Amino acid sequence: MARVAVIGAGWAGLSAALALQAQGHALSLFELAPQPGGRARSLAMEGSGPPLDNGQHILIGAYTQTLELMRSLGLSPHELLWRSPLQLTDAQGRGLRLPKGPPLLAFGRAVMAASHWPWAARLSLLTHSLRWALSGFRCAQTLTVSALCRTLHRQPHAELVAPLCVAALNTPAEQASAQVFLRVLQDALFAGNGSADLLLPRRPLAELLPEPALQALAAGGARIHAGCRALLCAPDSGGWAVRAGDSVQPFDAVLLACPAAEAARQLQAIAPDWSTQAAALRYEPIVTVYLRAEGRLPFPMVALQESAEAPAQYLFDHGQLGLQAGRFAAVVSGAAPWLERGQGGTAACAEAALAQVMSQAPLLSGLRLERAVAEKRATFACTPGLRRPAARIAPGLWAAGDYIEGPYPATLEGAVRSGRQAARSLHAELAAVARRATH
Structure with a gap:
């Protein structure tokens, strides 16, 4: 021993x-x-109620070793994690929904059903995805995600690839490693039935x-x-x-x-x-902005439209996850431009996220800030x-x-x-x- x-x-x-x-x-x-x-x-946390986490973490079905480790401890992922086929939609229901079934077929059906995109956008995404699959999800180590997708139609790039990249790699598409991004796509979207499923924590x-x-x-x-x-x-x-x-x-x-x-x-x-x-x-920060509001989202996780003054990419409804009703979490990945504003960067980011949610999630009312948590060294910068x-x-x-x-x-x-x-x-x-x- x-x-x-x-x-x-x-x-x-x-x-x-x-x-x-x-x-x-x-x-x-x-x-x-x-x-x-x-x-x-x-x-x-002070007072009663479920504690806040230092960030809103997401698991997916491809996290096989994490799920195996949980089971080895006598834990039930079924009870601790809310599971659903991958859905990347906004508060109005527009976006990509993967149905159950074989990965390639499910992805193709989801893209073709994304009616808010013109046919050219859908065909462009399918063509690029097929090309990546035929290449074994490999590319030059020097490529960024933006360079990899330079010929991809602007709508799936802006509404799917860019936010998915910053969520998965916590690095903007202009700076992120295309090879690592392709590996994530391979294991998440195309590795097997259920690999792309969303697994959202039901407990702290x-x-x-x-x-x-x-x-x-x-x-x-x-x-x-x-x-x-x-x-x-x-x-x-x-x-x-x-x-x-x-x-x-x-x-x-x-x-x-x-x-x-x-x-x-x-x-x-x-x-x-x-x-x-x-x-x-080098490191990239993540800011999680916890909000209180009345109402509920159409899905426990919805996509937000990011811009120079709207920092968050996703919004989570904790009430639907069995946590605290009326609590929502807006996640700002790649938050460096906000935190670089100085001492008030986190507060400015939180206020901007609040205004963004007010504008983009009309089903919620009485929105107010609860707390903003900045993890300044959340992840390493995943660059080529x-x-x-x-x-x-x-x-x-x-x-x-x-x-x-x-x-x-x-x-x-x-x-x-x-x-x-x-x-x-x-x-x-x-x-x-x-x-x-x-x-």
Whole structure:
């Protein structure tokens, strides 16, 4: 049994910790924040009622490993997540609705049924989609999404591709990696029945994974250090050491699952090349504007029309999700232009989103602001040719997180996959070391 430390209790760290514990290692989990979840967490709230989350997160049917992990904890995705075939429509019902059935056929039927687009727009989208599929959803690494879609009809580009790109990659289409976007389309829209289904949380984020995972780890004997800064120290007797408070603890291996900037800072002297690469990542913010209103939307999630003065791309009806009736969440992905306005950027973004919802969601009345939450480093900027750090840093030292090298943008599924893969690789490395020691 090896002594393993996991630093960071976000979705990647928790996924890795659960896998390492299942493999029989003596686990210690360190988390600086008082609660688990990282950038997908619930916020402490005053008063009664369901807590707010730090952002409105979306899952899809293609998030197979996230759903599998939830089930392994005894959770029911059916009860915790509202599920529906993908629907990207506005408050007036205009947009794309995917029916059930084989992915390619369902997508084709949805596009042809989008009667608010002229025939030329629908044929253009189908032609481009077929071309991407025939190419194996691959393109030049240097292409942006806008360059990839330069010949696509302007309406599906503006009303579908651009908002879908900024929602999935949190990077504007003019700057976003076309290759990563195509991988998202392949796995979400064309991977199999139900892969494109929308899965929207019915409960606060803390209940979807972070709290049950922490409880399972504690029940399995893991040592949990919450609200504790853990610092990686130089190699110690063939392993690693972690400083937590006034104590220094030895470990056979360490898995860093903290944010990229923190991992880069801790590894400046230990792994300078890895640290430089992680530190070079740029970030995109997301602002979630929570609103109160009377009325309901025609669907739990509706698309909003974005412009220079209308920042949000999607609006969510929490009442329809079984959360708090009368609460709505407007999501502003790629919010950098608003936050760059200075100290009042978040407030200005919230006011603009409020005015936008008033204009574009006429079924709602009495709209007022409840709270705006800005996650300034929500995701890395997913740009063409981006070089992301590798999971392996040094012998017995690995990293996990949605920013680690891989095919996906910064998503919950990307974090879970990274954590589980890093845990498997670390376990294999430790097993190989043990075998060599016995010969």
